[in-house]
Amino acid sequence: MDSKKLAQLCRDFADNKKAENIVILDVRKLSSVTDYFVIVSGTSEPHLRAIVEEITGQLRGEHGMRPLRTDGSVHGAWVVMDFFDVIVHVMRADVRERYDLESLWGDAKRVKAKKKASNR
Numbered sequence: 001m002d003s004k005k006l007a008q009l010c011r012d013f014a015d016n017k018k019a020e021n022i023v024i025l026d027v028r029k030l031s032s033v034t035d036y037f038v039i040v041s042g043t044s045e046p047h048l049r050a051i052v053e054e055i056t057g058q059l060r061g062e063h064g065m066r067p068l069r070t071d072g073s074v075h076g077a078w079v080v081m082d083f084f085d086v087i088v089h090v091m092r093a094d095v096r097e098r099y100d101l102e103s104l105w106g107d108a109k110r111v112k113a114k115k116k117a118s119n120r
Contacts, residue, residue, distance in 0.1 A: 001063065003085035007036035007111065009063075010088050013055045014040040017047070020093065023102060024111035035085040036111070039101055041093045048074040051090050055081065 001009075007024045014022055019040035028035045042048040052074065059065040067081040067088075077092035078099075089101060 001065075003035040004111065006059075006065075006083060006086045007038050008114065009059065010038045010055050010083075010086060011040075011113065013058045014038070014051050014088075014090070016058075017050045017054045019051045019090070021096075022113070025102070025105050025108035026111055027105055027108045030105065030108055034082075034087045036087070037101065037105065037108070038086060038088045039096070040088070040090050041096050042090060043093070045074045045077075048077065048079060048090055048092065052079050052081070055088060055090075059083075 004026075011022050011024055019042060021039075021041045023039045025037040025039065026035070027037055040051060042051050056067065056070075065083065067083050069082040070079065071082075072079045077095040079090045081088040081090070089096075091099075
């Protein structure tokens, strides 16, 4: 699976659990470490846990993928999942504001969300 599709899947899975302020940053021209950052916010420890479990569970179940490494904890309010070409940051809003990854990687292009199909 290409890295952009993986980043979009991570966004979609986070959205399944009502993650807030979901952003994908294209850092391919800025970083030799990864292609995309997916940054999402949750409101509480249970919410962060649900988001992390949805992303990891869906990727494992549907695509046989596991993160190479996971760091942080929901207790610390920031979990990082490394899928090599995609790094997912699941953060409580106050922690996200403090570390402000979007500004730190301000030169990165944002990947727009796909429009959801309406059920008519």
